[in-house]
Amino acid sequence: MSGCIFCKIIKGEIPSHTVYEDDYVLAFLDIHPHAKGHTVVIPKKHIENLKDVGKEDWSNILEGVRQATKRIEEVLKPDGINIGINDKEVAGQVVPHMHWHIFPRFEGDGGGSMHSIISNKGDVEVEEVAKLFN
Secondary structure, eight states: OOOHHHHHHHHSOOOOOOEEOOSEEEEOOOOOSTTTTEEEEESSSSOOGGGGOOOHHHHHHHHHHHHHHHHHHHHHSEEEEEEOOSSSGGHHHHHHHHOOOEEETTOOOOOOGGGSSSOOSSOOOOHHHHHHOO
């Protein structure tokens, strides 16, 4: 997609600080970091949302996320790591190009777990939601 900022980064039209790269993904430091070493991992193929990912692409992308995480651990030696994805605008996806955030975590950094993102279970009990999947 020609107007996509991430596609421009992949093409080298916008500079970035590479953490990891292979044939399928580019992982680079976020220019508005929320943690030391906050890294964004993007597929080199323009894919907007999780529902658009094929099985082979999924495997290749997640291997890239794994390798980027490994590199971050080797270089920064964090005490932990959070990995997340914002899928669609209501979930916080700003750039319409699927991407993962890797947040290196350090003791005392003040951050929370994935459970701190939202706390609104809705007004339906778990059993009622489970019935929707049957």
